[in-house]
Amino acid sequence: MSRGSSRPLTRSRPEDVSSDPKPESLVARGREIDLRHVERGLSEVPDDRFTFILSHATKLVPDRPGLRIADIGCAAGAFLFQARVSYPSAALFGVDILSALVDAAEQLVPHARFFVGDARSPELARLGPVDVGFMVTVHSLFDDVDEWLDPFLSLLGHGGHGFVFGLFNPHPIDVLVKVRRSGSEAPFDPGWNMVSKDTMRRHLGVRGRQVVFDDYRPGTPKLPDPHDPLRSWTEALMTVLPLA
Numbered sequence: 001m002s003r004g005s006s007r008p009l010t011r012s013r014p015e016d017v018s019s020d021p022k023p024e025s026l027v028a029r030g031r032e033i034d035l036r037h038v039e040r041g042l043s044e045v046p047d048d049r050f051t052f053i054l055s056h057a058t059k060l061v062p063d064r065p066g067l068r069i070a071d072i073g074c075a076a077g078a079f080l081f082q083a084r085v086s087y088p089s090a091a092l093f094g095v096d097i098l099s100a101l102v103d104a105a106e107q108l109v110p111h112a113r114f115f116v117g118d119a120r121s122p123e124l125a126r127l128g129p130v131d132v133g134f135m136v137t138v139h140s141l142f143d144d145v146d147e148w149l150d151p152f153l154s155l156l157g158h159g160g161h162g163f164v165f166g167l168f169n170p171h172p173i174d175v176l177v178k179v180r181r182s183g184s185e186a187p188f189d190p191g192w193n194m195v196s197k198d199t200m201r202r203h204l205g206v207r208g209r210q211v212v213f214d215d216y217r218p219g220t221p222k223l224p225d226p227h228d229p230l231r232s233w234t235e236a237l238m239t240v241l242p243l244a
């Protein structure tokens with residue numbers, strides 16, 4: 001399908017997020033926890049993380065008419081809502097695996113076009129090539145770097161820039177994490193993997209791509225939420241010194 005034609009990705013993917021007994025297939029269909037993006041909606045207050053990402057992007061790729069931008073794992077469109085301020089002239093596209101989120105995004109962010117699709121599918125390339133691709137707190141869902149990196153790079157094409165925000169281990173260890181609430185019989189959820197910067201450099205190096213890391217420090221410390229133990233918060237490092 002050619003660029004700019006209607007619906008390059010599917011809108012009809014079935015998505016029973018709760019009843020599958022095989023944890024591996026959860027990622028293919030999305031996680032129930034991500035449906036909370038529908039209730040969250042949009043905030044008029046800019047998200048500090050999005051501001052950080054967009055300031056990097058606009059330095060390398062300033063706004064201009066004709067620019068094509070895609071957000072993979074876009075949820076209900078909050079990032080693209082904020083991206084419109086940095087990229088007023090660009091065409092914005094969002095892809096998410098959960099059609100409920102895509103439906104919400106279409107309502108909330110009418111200046112962008114949204115599609116149901118899988119970040120790991122070669123189909124993603126049909127949306128491209130884009131000039132700028134974003135993945136914001138999504139790659140930690142996947143155990144295998146290649147399965148999301150190859151579709152992401154094929155979406156970007158040769159001259160495109162990609163910005164992947166989330167957990168990267170500064171030490172040369174790749175960590176896979178699955179979680180579920182204590183006492184629950186539900187399948188374990190993915191989403192907190194921490195692939196190392198080293199592995200990312202290697203995977204991009206063999207594909208002839210350069211990579212630069214810039215560590216994010218939250219502007220305002222995030223406090224733990226006693227009702228949501230899965231939410232991240234800022235940890236402070238306290239160093240106890242010996243008595244003089």
Ligand SMILES: C[S@@+](CC[C@H](N)C(=O)[O-])C[C@H]1O[C@@H](n2cnc3c(N)ncnc32)[C@H](O)[C@@H]1O
Nearest residue numbers: 030034073074075096097098117118119136137
């Ligand atoms: C942790 S949320 C991040 C949402 C958004 N990028 C943000 O930062 O607010 C992960 C998002 O990725 C989506 N997702 C999960 N698996 C996916 C896949 N295989 N392909 C595309 N999107 C996926 C989820 O539905 C969810 O919206």
